[in-house]
Amino acid sequence: MDRVLFGDNQFFGVNHMSEEKARAQQMRFQDLSAIIEVLDAAYAEGIRTFMCTTHDRVAEICEHFRAHPERYPDYQFYPCMPYAHKYANALTEHGMIEALRRFLPDDGAVSAMFKGGVALANKDVEAIMQLLIDAEMKMFRGLRTPVIFIQNVITDLLLGLGMNQCLRIFHDHVRNRYGAEPGFITMNVPKLLDALDSVGVDNPIVCANINKIGFRMCGGIELYEKTIATRRFRPVAMSVLASGAIAPREAIEYVARQPRIESVVFGASSRGNIRQTKALIDELWAARPAEQTPPVETAVA
Known part of the structure; x- marks a missing residue:
């Protein structure tokens, strides 16, 4: 993975500290x-x-990059799915069966699966998950997607439900269907690692989230630092x-001190802020101690 990844929160009115700033950005x-x-x-x-x-407007961004491949010969996307709000809105408006029908591919096999609610009655979770992943990935057709993430709203829901x-279904489908590395976004790293081990x-x-004040880090800073250093x-x-x-x-000094962090993702709205953050990451990563790979341990499932 690249060391520096650019995020999209600022484009869609997401700011965890200021609703006013979020509205202005939107x-x-x-x-x-x-x-x-x-x-x-x-x-x-x-x-x-x-x-x-996989916000609907990302499809417009993808169209731009597909239309100008000569301008971005080495560009890549890391999709993060699903964009939960569109599913939540569809569930509220249409109900579970009709919402799923709207998002899944419209072909004979899917129609047959949903006839009379058969798929849900049979709890065909794997088939539905695979189809939903494929539906989300359609907007990225023809673009490089070497890593595909599942969003924390789903990751952590699955963790809570056991x-x-x-x-594992997500992991295998991303690898087998798209030849990509599966990634997992979470607010609870230790619990997720235990689940993936299992x-x-x-x-x-x-x-x-990895930051020096423990912002949205379930379990606290001390546990996260130990997990990063040993897992x-x-x-x-x-x-x-x-x-x-x-x-x-x-x-960034704090994050750079943590061993084995491979990448940092950040969002910004101006070239000045982008330049400053990118320069700080490059400078502080270059100053990291040469030995950043301590022995690791695997939790017992």
Whole structure:
């Protein structure tokens, strides 16, 4: 994975500290050209990976990149699925069966599966999960997607329900169908690693909040630091600035001190902020001690 990944929260009005700022960003990025301008600024600063949700507007972004392959010869996307709000809205408006029918491919096999609610009656979870993944991936056709993530809203729901095998279904389908690495976003890294160990997923890519004030880190800073230092997985750090609560250099210095963190994902709305954050990550990663690979342990399932 690239060390620096560019996120999409700012484009869709997501800010965990300020609703006012979120609304302002949402208004600013109503026009696709404003989004492309920021992505081009990130590209000019050397960032080649866009880690994005499967929001409906991401399909427009994908169309732009498909239309201009000569401008972005080395660009790649890390899809993060599902975009939960669109499913929640559909469930509220149409009910479970009709909502699933709307999102799944419209072909004879799927229609037959849903006739009379057969799929849900038979609890055909694997088939439904695979079809939903395929439906979400359609917008990325023809683009490079070497890592595909499952969003924390689903990851952590499955953890809470004890449905660990569903995480394995996602893992296997992403690898077998798309030749990609599966990634897992979570608010509870230790619990997720235990669950993945239990279903035989080795050395997973895990994206989670990692910051020096414990912002949205279930279990606390001390447990996270121990987990990062001793467990076998590939950490990706997000919310390193804790939505602006920590100064950039202080925030990235903390993350850089943690062993074996492979990547940092961040969002920004201006080229100046993108340049500053990218430069800090490059500087502080270069200053890391040479030995950053301590012995690892695997939890007993």
